[in-house]
Amino acid sequence: MSELPPDLARLRTVVTYLRGELVRAERALSSAEEREALAARRMPAPEPPAWLIERGIGAGRLPVRVHAGGCWDARKRCTAMSMEEVRRALAEGVPACPHCRPDAVLGMLE
Secondary structure: OOOOOOOHHHHHHHHHHHHHHHHHHHHHHHHHHHHHHHHHHHOOOOOOOOEEEEEOOOOOOOEEEEEEOOOOOOOOOEEEEOHHHHHHHHHOOOOEOOOOOHHHHOOOOO
16 A cells, blocks of 8 residues: 555545545445346346145155145245146145145146
8 A cells, every 4th residue: 555645734635535535436336236226126027937836844844735836825835846746746645725726727626
């Protein structure tokens, strides 16, 4: 780092200059953050998966329910599945969600 001047007048000048540069840098940062936030708002939300499997709580985390992708009752313990996996799970006895009825959508009613 360069040497700072020893006298009070020049030190005050340096501090005044640096404060101005700090204000400019803070404005540039704020502007960049606003641009980034605006761009994030403009990006469409990712489409939900077509099918979900809800896992239970605990070590085994066995499947407890099958959901259609946009189901309002799908919980945080859901993961995406393919249509084949959903059909297999329903055939193996994993219950279908009573709200979104993926079994009805797939034509797998008993």
